[in-house]
Amino acid sequence: MMRMIEVMDLVKLYPKRNSKEKIVAVDHASFNVKNGEIFALLGPNGAGKTTTIKSICGLIIPDSGEVRIKGFSVLKERSKALSQISAVLEGNRNLYWRMSVLENMRYFAGIRGKKLNKSHALEILESLGLKDKANQLVHSLSRGMQQKAAIAVCLACDTDVLLLDEPTLGLDVHSAVEFRSILKSLKEKGKTILLSTHDMNLVEAVADRIAIMNKGRIVVCEKKQRLIxxxxxxxxxxxxxxxxxxxxxxxxxxxxxxxxxxxxxxxxxxxxxxxxxxxxxxxxxxxxxxxxxxxxxxxxxxxxxxxxxxx
The missing domain is CATH 3.30.70.980 (YebC, transcriptional regulation domain)
Known part of the structure; x- marks a missing residue:
């Protein structure tokens, strides 16, 4: 099975304030995400998850190691690698709040070089239960609707790989349960999903494989059912x-x-x-x-x- 994301021996150090010492944020972390699976990256606060995710997205340059997306190196073939992935960072940080949901979808698809016609956009929104919110400004939506709008933007970019960082943060119970169904539906459509979350109920409900990170290291990487x-x-x-x-x-x-x-x-x-x-x-x-x-x-x-x- 094709490896859609490969993280190989990743190391990231940060300088310690008022000292020559360095803090190890990521310590030789390695894992891969296979085609069509939901892969959960877990860990307590300060474990190195955010640094790892930002390295995958090309927002942080690691001190050593490599990240590949569909075989393209994020460091050496940046544009090709990042064109394969869409990200939702804490639910709605990649949305313009004074634009409508539909305008956000068209804008972000456009800067990725993709032309999004209205009928396809409405199909995406309908699959997420957002069709009637297409022309509504993002800032007027509930938190749950904003999460769905962020997913809609990801799907509008039409990438095979989705990276979701804390997608259920702040959601009520009903919206969180509904979000599980959305993830399962995306998997059925062939999407590969890297999920970073503290929501253990979500992990247990949807994840295929799991990596647990602690103190910068991957301490276990295994099929969910095997761990259970x-x-x-x-x-x-x-x-x-x-x-x-x-x-x-x-x-x-x-x-x-x-x-x-x-x-x-x-x-x-x-x-x-x-x-x-x-x-x-x-x-x-x-x-x-x-x-x-x-x-x-x-x-x-x-x-x-x-x-x-x-x-």
């Missing part, structure tokens, strides 16, 4: 029958933060292997702590994200 399967296999919920003495022994063993219902204790643990589970059972048995049940826990993606960024 791995963490589900290691997350267990134990129900224990405990009197006050047993609860004291649990604390002495290093367990805490459980839920209690009378003499019933519900304990959640992450174990790296089946052997660890057997060892835990032996430990509880040797301390005369009765096990009522053991079950694998369903894990949401937020827990996976927190686990990797902590580690």
């Amino acid at each position: 399967d791995v963490f589900t296999a290691r997350a267990y919920k134990l129900r224990l029958v405990c009197d006050e003495e047993s609860k004291k022994r649990l604390k002495e063993l290093g367990f805490n933060g459980w839920n209690e219902d009378g003499n019933l204790v519900e304990l959640q643990v992450n174990l790296t292997s089946s052997q660890k589970l057997y060892e835990l059972i032996d430990t509880l048995r040797s301390n005369n702590i009765e096990i009522e049940s053991i079950e694998k826990e369903m894990v949401n993606f937020e827990k996976i994200f927190i686990s990797y960024t902590r580690e």
Whole structure:
């Protein structure tokens, strides 16, 4: 499968204020985005996501490494590379607010050398539920409508690759859920999407593959379902029958933060292997702590994200 975006050994340093030292914003980051997939780039604030995204868009020149879009180097073949990609930076920063939605679409398509006829523009707007807002000024739209208008501008530019940075920031619940359907529809139309977001529900709903970034490095890059399967296999919920003495022994063993219902204790643990589970059972048995049940826990993606960024 063709690699639409390739980030190879990317490094970006920033000078530290009042010092000769340098801050490492991106530390030898590498990943690729394949044709027709939704790829999520995740990380806590300060992880290096924004610097990486700006490097892909050609807004920042890295200290070393390379970015390619559809095989074209952003540094060496800038115009060819950037002509392959459209970006939405925090939802509406690439829109002129005193122009209508339709005028924005025509303007941005025009500066990319593309002629957008009205009928095609209205088709795009209709697919996003914006047809009746075509002639409305952007500043008068709701935040959710502005997000859709930014996507409409991307589609008007008719590129194969879309880069969406925090597209659900500030959206209400209804608009955020609707946005998931829009992303799935774009994928069905053959678009390749690089998504940077803190919205874990969005990631879990639409992403095919995920890279988690922390302290400038890519700490994991894997298929979403693979990550979920791995963490589900290691997350267990134990129900224990405990009197006050047993609860004291649990604390002495290093367990805490459980839920209690009378003499019933519900304990959640992450174990790296089946052997660890057997060892835990032996430990509880040797301390005369009765096990009522053991079950694998369903894990949401937020827990996976927190686990990797902590580690």
